[in-house]
Amino acid sequence: MFVMSSPRKAESLVFGNPSIIHNPERIHHKKVQLALISVSSKNASLISSGRSSIDLVKRRKLESLHSDERTGRIRLVNLLDKIKAIPFKDTSKILSIMEKEADTLTLSDFNGLLMALVTANEPDLALALYSNVASSGLALAPNCWTFSIMIRCCCKKNDLDEAQRVLHHMMENGYSPNVITFTVLINSLCKRGKLENAFEVFEVMGRIGCKPTVQTYNCLLKGLCYVGRVEQAHEMLMNMKKESIRPDIYSYTAVMDGFCKVGRADEAMELLNQALEMGLAPNVVTFNTLFTGYNKEGRPHQGFRVLKLMKEKNCMPDSISYSTLLSGLLKWGKIRAALGVYKKMVGIGFEVDGRMMSTLLRGICMKSWKEKDLIEDAYQLFEKMTSGVSVIDQSTYGFVIRTLCMGKKMEEALAHLQEMIRTGNVPRTITFNNVIQTLCMEGKIREALIVLVIMYENGKIPSRTSYDILVKEFNQRGQLLGARNVYGAALKHGVVPHRVPLR
Template sequence: MVLFNSSSVSSFSSLMKSGGKQRRWPLSPHKGKWQQKFNEQQAMETLMREAEIFEKQRQNPDKPHLLSALINTFNIHECEPTPYAYSFIIKTLAKNFWFDQLPPVLDHLEEVERFEPPEFFFVDLIRIYGNANMFQDAIDVFFRIPKFRCTPTVHSLNALLSVLCKKSAGLQMVHQILLKSHAINIRLEESSFHILIATLCKIKRIGYAIELLNYMPHCGYNADVTLYSLILSSMCEQGEFSSAEVMDFLGEMQNTGFTPNAGERVSVIKVLVKDGRGMDALDVLNQMKLDGIKPDIVCYTMVLDGIISAGHFQKADDLFDEILVMGLVPDIYSFNVYINGLCKQNNVEAGFKMVSLMEQFGCKPDVVTYNTLTGMVCKIGQVRRAQDLVKEMGLKGVQGNLHTYRILIDGLVSKGEVMEALVVLEEMLSRGFIPRSQTFDEIICGLCEKGLVCEALKLLEQMATSDATPGTRVWEALLLSLGFKSSLLETTSTILEDLIWNSPG
């Protein structure tokens, strides 16, 4: 068997004679790639060290350009710059706000290099320009992508849309961007619609967001529950949509097969209650339960308030009983709403019983609770009971507020207890509460009717120090008490008013 022919032997002999120095076979492809990777790694480490030096010399106006460092470093290590190296350079320039060096880097990448940069390279660059509010530069990079031997897709378009949608200046450019991107065959995808609709909701252009939502099927996409939820929540929060419009959108959402979550139902209920549609709010609550969503006490309280405001008191009683049956613990707001409903029915005794129930639940009545009951007992003429209730407040550590004093003073005046009302007024002033002019007027007139003119004049003086303006009826009451004839009342009271209004200081 012949292993070598004459030509092979001759070649082998020549190689042996030369000592193997004239190797004709190329290096192993595996060994070549390994060497290239090693050189690139060494170049990259050197470039990073160079960048650190440049950053320390940030204030030096003669600092060298990082592009030169990039080229020189990779030349020294006998390898070509990589996309990662360019990405590092761009991020370093952006971190140090050396944006003036970015154009030469991009020009060199476009005109000199031959590799194909990955699209994420341009996505990062678009975001860098966007964070610096350099919107036009971000747009220029997007439409320049093909010149870098890269094909732009919806990923880079979405990056640009996200950047532009953050600022009003960028929003104005979105329409043109969409038109131009369509011209270069970049189609909007579901992710693009999410960006645009979320932005429209954020800037409170909900109507446009709904139009875009309805346009999605024309592009071959169906809106998901996230978009419906976003728009529904925005409609409820914005406050410019009627409850009818909110309910229409809720119905559309449900017709598409999406079930609103608990938070979205609560937002809808809030809109309905605010619009005086308490029974519709009750319907939404009942639908929640049918859909397997257990309403919490906040949700029940809003509906309870809505149906009480609508005058459906029997429904309110049933709903409060349901709260207890469901095992929910009413909070202070729930009790106050229900007590207010009982007082609207003039069922004061039931209101007081409810206070006892509150304490059994460990829920301490607050100033709203007491004010509601105080107002009701004053309304039915039980002023003494109102005074006792206010004393009970103090004993239980609940401080009365401005509304407490107003309720009590009005009740005392209506019963003719003017001197007691004056005592309450003085306590009110000592606590720093400023009464309405009407409150002063009521007491002054009441004092005049009882012939207590001196007290009335003192209160008038105190009224002036409180920056309150007496009404015409006050002057009439004072003049009558001082013996003026009724025919002179109108003229004299007018003169006194002018003196008060036009006096210095």
């Protein structure tokens, strides 16, 4: 909730800092209240700094002005609270409140009130208030700032046709929108993929002599890339210099993202090199774009090159950087490299998504069946998941149990088999078979029979493979009665094993 005496200052509050217009954030009402405190602090600071250079009379005038501004802010805060407390459709009460305040409410106050409603994410209420006051007898004729706020309201409501009508009405009434007003509308149009409309507004800027800023161009660049017109975006980026507009890192990042989305990550890297030659400092979003691009092309290992460049440019990778790299390595089956990135993330203190941990665990398990040195890594990752809040699905559990079997860790394998059953997550038949086979290989045929019984008890009909393993083991031991018993049990359940008891 801001009350400013100057339209220029007011416009800066309507549209925010131009340097971040490409990435607007929702500002809640509490932040508006904090902004009021910030304004008060600045005035207090001005008074304080004047003690050494301003005489006593001037200081008292400043103090008086500060007190008046604070009183005005409190009055507007109270007025805003009254308006927000009224049911939205009861606009007559809103107008009644405004009429009571008519004697002291200036146009600047009214604009500040509208902007406070917009900032508090109440665009509908702001539009209703404007409509009621405009149709009443209150002497508050809208000015350039008022129209700008209305355009912002329409953009927030995604009513872009109405926003354009307000812009045209504004110009027909002799008001010249400034570059921030144009840029807000262009940004909203580009976000919705309405590129033709955005360029129409851009052309209007040129006709009235309003020079676009780099933020205006950035909105268009992102919009072009959003609809896949990457070549046009690249051409615009190259032409910005001819228009005496120096591209910033956001300009380059927008086009890099466009190239990456269409599988042209190497060209995105070339743009990054151009940006570096210009002396621009890439941020973490710039680099993360490249991670995504290389992943899309099936070249996740290029992410290590990006990681190295980030460190060289003193740009610290964030959790998204590592997660994107890890995700790409997992997607394309680069398990050992993925394990290294995972360990790096854990060492730094970054959280790893549970879904990616499961994917990594399954990948390590499968690879460990041939590369035995990975068995311990698989077990450690599994232990970390079970001790945390990660949910382990039936498939992942099965991979782990098989890996434990291959690592001759039968006590752990049996314990986890029982834990799955206890939690109602009955293992698949293939998991039971892995346990039975490993127990037989270790000469623990009695335990293997117990596992077969557990299958029966939990509604799992053993497969032909389950019986074959046991019949083969009994035959090799010369325990023909045991082989016949297992074979008979199979026939009883409608399964005919390939292996038969020796005669």
